[in-house]
Amino acid sequence: MRITNNLIQMTSLANVQRNLRQIAEAQDRVSSGLKLRVASDDPVGAAESMRARGSLRALEQYRRGVQTATSRATLEETTLDQVGDALVRARELATMYGSDHTTPEQRRTGAIEVEGLLRQVVGLANTRVDDGYLFGGLNGTTAPYELDESGATLDFISSGPVGQNSIDISEHQRVVMNHNGTEVFEDTGVLASLRDLAAALRSGDGEAVRSTMGDLDSAFDSVQTLIGDVGARTNLLQVTSANLDALEVNLLTLRSEIEEVDIEKASTELVGRQTTFQAALLATSQVMNLTLANYLR
Numbered sequence: 001m002r003i004t005n006n007l008i009q010m011t012s013l014a015n016v017q018r019n020l021r022q023i024a025e026a027q028d029r030v031s032s033g034l035k036l037r038v039a040s041d042d043p044v045g046a047a048e049s050m051r052a053r054g055s056l057r058a059l060e061q062y063r064r065g066v067q068t069a070t071s072r073a074t075l076e077e078t079t080l081d082q083v084g085d086a087l088v089r090a091r092e093l094a095t096m097y098g099s100d101h102t103t104p105e106q107r108r109t110g111a112i113e114v115e116g117l118l119r120q121v122v123g124l125a126n127t128r129v130d131d132g133y134l135f136g137g138l139n140g141t142t143a144p145y146e147l148d149e150s151g152a153t154l155d156f157i158s159s160g161p162v163g164q165n166s167i168d169i170s171e172h173q174r175v176v177m178n179h180n181g182t183e184v185f186e187d188t189g190v191l192a193s194l195r196d197l198a199a200a201l202r203s204g205d206g207e208a209v210r211s212t213m214g215d216l217d218s219a220f221d222s223v224q225t226l227i228g229d230v231g232a233r234t235n236l237l238q239v240t241s242a243n244l245d246a247l248e249v250n251l252l253t254l255r256s257e258i259e260e261v262d263i264e265k266a267s268t269e270l271v272g273r274q275t276t277f278q279a280a281l282l283a284t285s286q287v288m289n290l291t292l293a294n295y296l297r
Contacts, residue, residue, distance in 0.1 A: 052251050086194070097206075108202055137163040164178075
């Protein structure tokens with residue numbers, strides 16, 4: 001192969017230009033902190049980075065699900081605690097006014113307080129959350145219960161809240177956010193036992209008052225069981241939240257390893273590229289005329 005001055009000059013210029021590109025790339029990595037700027041930089045790494053980013057977006061959605069479910073569980077537990085307190089008070093009143101030493105007039109006075117407890121519990125059953133009702137079930141926009149004051153004694157009317165709303169908290173896991181009104185206030189006998197106690201007190205019948213005590217005790221035990229169920233759900237949500245946090249850290253670390261540069265290593269590379277460029281200029285000046293070498297500088 002015949003080596004000419006033109007070939008030497010073209011090769012030298014190509015080397016200088018290649019070194020300049022390498023310096024520019026190294027400077028870009030140092031200034032941006034990224035080694036993966038476009039997919040062509042590392043096709044395999046780019047695919048892994050896209051998967052990591054997709055997983056992080058999914059984790060954010062699951063985290064919102066956990067937060068929503070936790071908020072509802074907390075509100076439900078607080079509400080159930082208040083229902084339990086109302087039942088305890090109703091049991092105390094049943095014991096007090098069920099005594100043979102209590103007159104029918106006194107019992108009718110006690111009915112006022114029990115009716116107040118019934119009103120309170122119906123209000124709790126209609127607890128609102130977001131744009132609906134906590135215990136509304138699948139028909140969360142309709143109030144689960146209302147008071148019926150048309151009769152001789154206070155009663156309640158149910159809209160039949162059934163069904164359960166669930167939400168994704170991980171890739172393969174959904175959780176029920178809270179119980180519906182039928183489970184909490186009807187299946188347990190909460191509202192019926194308060195209604196029956198109020199009616200018994202209104203009638204002034206001590207035996208009828210005493211007969212409601214068993215229902216009140218059963219309702220209270222059922223509410224405590226529901227509270228335990230809510231507590232177990234809350235524990236599950238806490239564990240899931242911790243797992244999501246750990247997975248997020250792993251994904252962020254993976255993405256960082258793929259996309260971001262080691263600044264110390266990148267800085268060292270930049271210095272090396274600059275040294276190589278200077279050496280290339282020196283070598284070029286020895287094979288080209290000085291005027292051209294000065295122009296290149």
